[in-house]
Amino acid sequence: MPASAIADGLRRVGAGTRRVFARLGFAARFTVAVLAHSPDGLRRIRLTLREIYFSGVLSLVIILVSGLFVGMVLALQGYDVLQRYGASESLGVLVALSLVRELGPVVAGLLFASRAGSAITAEIGLMKATDQLSAMEMMAVDPLARVVAPRFWGGVISMPLLAALFSTLGIYGAYLVGVKLIGIDAGAFWGNMQSAVDFREDVVNGIIKSVVFGLIVSLIAVFEGYDAAPTAEGVSGATTRTVVGSSLTILAADFVLTVFMFRGVGVG
Amino acid sequence: MNRSTIDLWVGIFVALGLGAILFLSLKVGNLLTSNSRGGYHIEAAFSNIGGLKLRAPVKAAGVVVGRVESIRLDPTTYEAVVSLTVSPEYTFTKDTIASILTSGLLGEVYVGLDVGGDTQMLADGGRIGKTQSAVVLEKLISQFMFERASSGSAK
Amino acid sequence: MPTPPAGRTPAAFDRRRTTAVELDNVTFGYDRTRLVLSGITMSIPRGRVVAIMGGSGCGKTTILRLIGGQLRPREGRVVVAGRSVPDLDRDGLYALRREVGMLFQFGALFTDMTVFENIAFPLREHTDLSEEMIRDLVLMKLNAVGLRGAASLVPSSLSGGMARRVALARAIALDPMLAMYDEPFAGLDPISLGIVGQLIRKLNDALGITSVIVTHDVYESLKIVDYLYFVSEGRIVAQGTPAEVRASTDPFVRQFVDGEADGPVPFHVKALPLEEEFALHAG
Numbered sequence: 001m002p003a004s005a006i007a008d009g010l011r012r013v014g015a016g017t018r019r020v021f022a023r024l025g026f027a028a029r030f031t032v033a034v035l036a037h038s039p040d041g042l043r044r045i046r047l048t049l050r051e052i053y054f055s056g057v058l059s060l061v062i063i064l065v066s067g068l069f070v071g072m073v074l075a076l077q078g079y080d081v082l083q084r085y086g087a088s089e090s091l092g093v094l095v096a097l098s099l100v101r102e103l104g105p106v107v108a109g110l111l112f113a114s115r116a117g118s119a120i121t122a123e124i125g126l127m128k129a130t131d132q133l134s135a136m137e138m139m140a141v142d143p144l145a146r147v148v149a150p151r152f153w154g155g156v157i158s159m160p161l162l163a164a165l166f167s168t169l170g171i172y173g174a175y176l177v178g179v180k181l182i183g184i185d186a187g188a189f190w191g192n193m194q195s196a197v198d199f200r201e202d203v204v205n206g207i208i209k210s211v212v213f214g215l216i217v218s219l220i221a222v223f224e225g226y227d228a229a230p231t232a233e234g235v236s237g238a239t240t241r242t243v244v245g246s247s248l249t250i251l252a253a254d255f256v257l258t259v260f261m262f263r264g265v266g267v268g
Numbered sequence: 269m270n271r272s273t274i275d276l277w278v279g280i281f282v283a284l285g286l287g288a289i290l291f292l293s294l295k296v297g298n299l300l301t302s303n304s305r306g307g308y309h310i311e312a313a314f315s316n317i318g319g320l321k322l323r324a325p326v327k328a329a330g331v332v333v334g335r336v337e338s339i340r341l342d343p344t345t346y347e348a349v350v351s352l353t354v355s356p357e358y359t360f361t362k363d364t365i366a367s368i369l370t371s372g373l374l375g376e377v378y379v380g381l382d383v384g385g386d387t388q389m390l391a392d393g394g395r396i397g398k399t400q401s402a403v404v405l406e407k408l409i410s411q412f413m414f415e416r417a418s419s420g421s422a423k
Numbered sequence: 424m425p426t427p428p429a430g431r432t433p434a435a436f437d438r439r440r441t442t443a444v445e446l447d448n449v450t451f452g453y454d455r456t457r458l459v460l461s462g463i464t465m466s467i468p469r470g471r472v473v474a475i476m477g478g479s480g481c482g483k484t485t486i487l488r489l490i491g492g493q494l495r496p497r498e499g500r501v502v503v504a505g506r507s508v509p510d511l512d513r514d515g516l517y518a519l520r521r522e523v524g525m526l527f528q529f530g531a532l533f534t535d536m537t538v539f540e541n542i543a544f545p546l547r548e549h550t551d552l553s554e555e556m557i558r559d560l561v562l563m564k565l566n567a568v569g570l571r572g573a574a575s576l577v578p579s580s581l582s583g584g585m586a587r588r589v590a591l592a593r594a595i596a597l598d599p600m601l602a603m604y605d606e607p608f609a610g611l612d613p614i615s616l617g618i619v620g621q622l623i624r625k626l627n628d629a630l631g632i633t634s635v636i637v638t639h640d641v642y643e644s645l646k647i648v649d650y651l652y653f654v655s656e657g658r659i660v661a662q663g664t665p666a667e668v669r670a671s672t673d674p675f676v677r678q679f680v681d682g683e684a685d686g687p688v689p690f691h692v693k694a695l696p697l698e699e700e701f702a703l704h705a706g
Contacts, residue, residue: 046271049274049275049278050274052278052281052282053274053277053278053281056278056281056285057277057278057280057281060281060284096296100292100296100297123535126534127533127534130529130531130534131527131528131529131531132531132532132533132534134493134527134531135525135527135531135533137493137520138491138493138520138523138525138527139520139521139525139544139545139548139549140516140517140518140520140521140548140549141544141545141548142517146548158281160285160289161281161282161284161285161286161288161289162285164285164288164289164291164292165284165285165288167288167292168288168291168292171296190295193296194295194296194297195325195332197296197297198297198323199293199297201323202297203292203293203296203297206292207289
């Protein structure tokens with residue numbers, strides 16, 4: 001019965017599409033609701049500070065250590081290639097541009113998603129599963145303003161700072177390897193970097209990227225937590241979806257942003 | 269977790285993060301000396317700009333004094349008109365020569381300014397009269413070969 | 424949301440009203456085909472402790488969520504303190520909820536706060552009281568449930584019975600006019616169970632509140648409540664005072680009170696007849 005099989009398949013596609021759109025619609029309404037409740041939540045700045053502690057301060061170690069090692073490896077590998085062309089003085093340029101434009105925001109974003117994003121989702125999901133959100137609602141306190149908005153803004157504020165720290169530590173790591181270990185002239189290292197890295201084109205664009213990634217991770221994390229099925233499986237599934245979903249979204253958004261930001265520079 | 273402990277850590281974290289942004293802006297991004305906003309514009313026309321790109325440095329005596337702001341082709345003369353942004357603290361004489369140079373064999377292409385002896389200075393929107401175009405390696409080689417060939421046949 | 428006044432306005436709530444909660448022919452279902460509740464009518468007088476009894480999954484908790492305005496009925500009226508709950512807007516609903524304390528199944532204490540902060544939470548959110556006032560109030564509530572010494576503990580270090588008592592203290596933190604208890608006895612040892620039961624009764628009488636208990640623990644309920652409703656498959660199948668229930672000959676009530684396996688609530692889930700399932704007449 002191929003006709004009925006095709007109809008069956010089509011029906012499944014249709015149902016899947018409808019589910020995807022229903023979820024997207026819910027996500028969009030959720031986003032609007034979170035933003036609408038943000039002034040209410042931000043007024044109690046202490047709640048947001050607390051979330052900056054949980055998503056920012058507690059991510060510091062992994063971000064700093066990763067940044068340092070990424071920078072050191074980048075310097076070793078970059079030196080290997082550059083010295084073949086007699087351009088080892090450009091090591092600072094290579095490392096700084098890679099970190100400030102791409103690796104800083106992207107790798108910090110991926111680490112942030114798996115360290116802080118998953119924790120936010122698990123926390124909100126567990127609060128939902130144990131009726132804490134319902135209890136709050138019954139106490140006439142809106143969980144969007146009290147629970148979701150502070151976590152969202154805590155993440156949005158933490159992420160650019162973490163990305164900048166990642167890049168800084170990376171450049172410091174490259175300095176250690178390039179200048180202290182290999183013996184490139186420190187003046188050439190910093191000087192070439194400074195003349196090649198532009199504040200507006202490179203640094204500001206990198207910061208814009210990290211802000212966008214912070215919005216993406218925080219939004220996906222609070223949404224998945226709020227939308228999680230109120231069971232143990234539901235929460236663990238939502239946590240996985242946060243990490244996978246925000247990682248893929250970061251990479252896709254990075255490509256789009258790069259196309260728009262660096263089209264005229266270096267390429268054309 | 270104690271409130272004041274959280275406050276302290278958040279304070280440290282935010283200060284560190286802002287410090288990192290400051291470091292990237294000043295030490296790496298060279299915010300203080302790049303001055304991409306402030307500055308006056310001068311133009312120079314070249315018959316060939318070679319590999320010159322937007323935002324390439326403008327150097328006088330090897331010091332970066334500005335950036336290439338725009339590059340366009342003059343539809344009547346078919347010359348490349350390059351607009352340069354120069355930091356306001358530097359002024360150049362009217363008979364300055366602008367040339368397109370390459371730092372090293374494979375290095376970046378930049379605009380070099382050689383100051384002349386004129387008493388009048390270039391103002392905003394002014395135009396450099398004397399220019400030297402980029403040296404195109406292929407042309408140089410073919411010219412060299414041609415000369416060798418012609419001198420060889422003359423003998 | 425405008426900041427609410429700390430005290431109750433007479434227009435918002437009239438304590439002299441004799442009926443605290445009224446459900447009139449309420450029907451509810453999450454989708455069109457399956458109804459969770461149908462034709463529920465109950466009237467809960469002020470100052471009483473009323474139990475809603477029934478097996479697991481019969482829609483008891485749904486009734487509480489309808490009263491609290493977390494769900495809207497498909498049909499029928501839900502009136503709490505003279506206000507029609509489904510017709511309230513967000514602000515009206517939140518104003519009503521400040522009058523209603525609820526104890527959730529398993530407590531639903533905020534796991535990231537201490538016991539003290541859990542009880543202070545509604546006070547901090549809804550009043551502008553000074554820190555000393557809040558401290559005194561919280562310790563008074565904790566004293567009422569016998570846990571003043573546990574103020575600085577975190578919920579994860581409490582036993583089930585203690586956590587339930589903390590949740591009870593939180594539910595009455597704002598001196599509500601209506602307290603709702605969702606399975607307050609579930610998972611408690613006999614001593615804790617007795618303590619929680621007695622607390623519900625005592626707090627009800629001392630504070631002049633109205634209490635609605637949703638439970639399947641008929642033995643404990645009969646000791647403390649004034650009236651019982653029995654719910655099965657989304658309908659009220661029996662009701663009465665504890666004395667009436669004890670004397671009842673209604674088969675459902677008897678099955679429930681005596682804990683028999685089979686009766687009006689069948690032991691077997693609806694299935695094919697045995698003969699058919701095992702093909703006894705096959706061939």
